[in-house]
Amino acid sequence: MLIIEQMRSEHFSDAEQTLVDYMTENPQSLENMTTTALAQITHTNPTSLIRVAKKLGFKGWTDLKEAFLKEWHYLNSNYNSIDANLPFEKQDNLLSIANKLATLEHNTIQDTLSLLDYQNLMQAQEKLLKAKEIKIFGSHTNAMISQDFVTKMRRINRNVSIASTFHYIDYEAYHSTEDTCAIVISYTGENDIMLKCIDMLRERGSSIISLTSIGDNTISKLSDVTLHITTREKLYSKIANFTSNTSIIYLLNLLYAVVFTHDYDVNLEHIIEVGQIFDSRRISSDIMRENKTQ
Template sequence: MSIMTQLEFELEFSQSEKQIAKYILNHGEEVLSMSVKELAKETYTSPATIVRLCKKIGLEGYNDFKIKYSAELQYDLHHTDRIDVNFPFSKDDSYPMICHKLSSLYQEVIADTIKLIDFTELNKIVDLLYPHQHIDIYGSGNSLLAAMSFQHKMMRISRDVNLRILHGEQVFMSYNSNSSRIAMIISYSGETNENIQIAQTLKENNTPIIVLTSVGDNRLSHYADYILNIGSREKIFTKIAPFASQISIEYLFNVIFSCIFQKDYEQNIQNKISYDKKNDFRHPLSSPVSDEIK
């Protein structure tokens, strides 16, 4: 996760650390000109508390924080023409403007996600998934919507993708897992306690784990055998909806499906066309979207 996202998330922060985090988020670039003593004075805390907070979010200390936080702010400054992934439209935008802004958002998020893909890692993930018939997906909320679409596509190429949406069922599924199954865990923050518990159990059961999560250090990534990164410009709480993370996750699932599909391309095409001609009755023969049936 980015520094700003971690500060907003406030994972296991003390009250004093939360106070420092809020000040940094509210004052942005102004903080970069402050010494640790000056920031401590402004937040009614101590230099030791500030250093402890920096280490808690994976940094070496206050100087390391200033360098990396400055880089994040500079990135945002140099991309002012980009869509705000957290608030991609305003209350005053017309409907056509909202349409165009969301279109730009899709393009930007996918472009960001492509840059994050380690293609060597992707090859390993596809090679791992290809021969396996049983894949279990773990996640919650909006991430499961993308997973359900992936499940539907994979079913068409004879892959059994398991999803559990009732509370507690995913934990139970992880207890029943073993080395013959593949686990995919989706978590933007990488800090959801239930996902951490599931990852620990899967590790104990020797189940290979593929993690889809945001860039940066988080607890879930420590359990991963393979990682694909989700675009990480989206905030945890301060946003209209999880537009960006949803787009990024769905894109990664589509990439994985497409790479697996390609391995038996001709056979998969023929199987799908044959199945659809026999079983898909959604469109009358006169429909312009219907293929010519021979």
């Protein structure tokens, strides 16, 4: 759940509600405002700020302010120039649709990039490199999206498999070990099947990397590392999963890249060596031509 949503659903005292109302109506004013100044403007006591923070699950006012402003900046970024749910209209011509989808995909990748945290990415790299096996847990759609990641990882001799809801997902979680790194993909972060798998994975001592939406969702809480999917789409009143799919693909490509770069020269040499042996595709352009060596 987003902080702004928690603020709407939580019960506050009159003084606390005054603070919350000011935050939601004047977020741009909070950046450089001290607790004393905020208390004076809202005619409240500084201790009320602490109580609001505690009710929303934060240790103190500073943590709440930082998280709230980060969320506000994200939700109000320039991304909204194209609607993630209805990126084109029925009167748009074909080239207009093509242009809008290209812009949407570019915006989505930049949006996902803005949500990345260096420490989280480094932790994800460590867990993937340490694992003897990597398992992807996701819905049937997310499993199909993940297939290219599996192919890439297997090309550099990494043991990666997919456990989707259409296969024996519970068994895959049960047969995982402390040498397993699970990548759990869920846009909502509240998928019951995925939550059941996470409970089992935690019992087995497996490490868990989640790809999920922003906000305080359950899957994110239960994961060792979370990488955020761009969060702009409604559940079903949309043309397609354009942005969430693009975001997931980008994050999986990124995870492959951080594994690859750890042994960059070795991995590149291995891919070239295997390609020289097995890749016999015919080409139609010199751009594709390889200079094979024996």
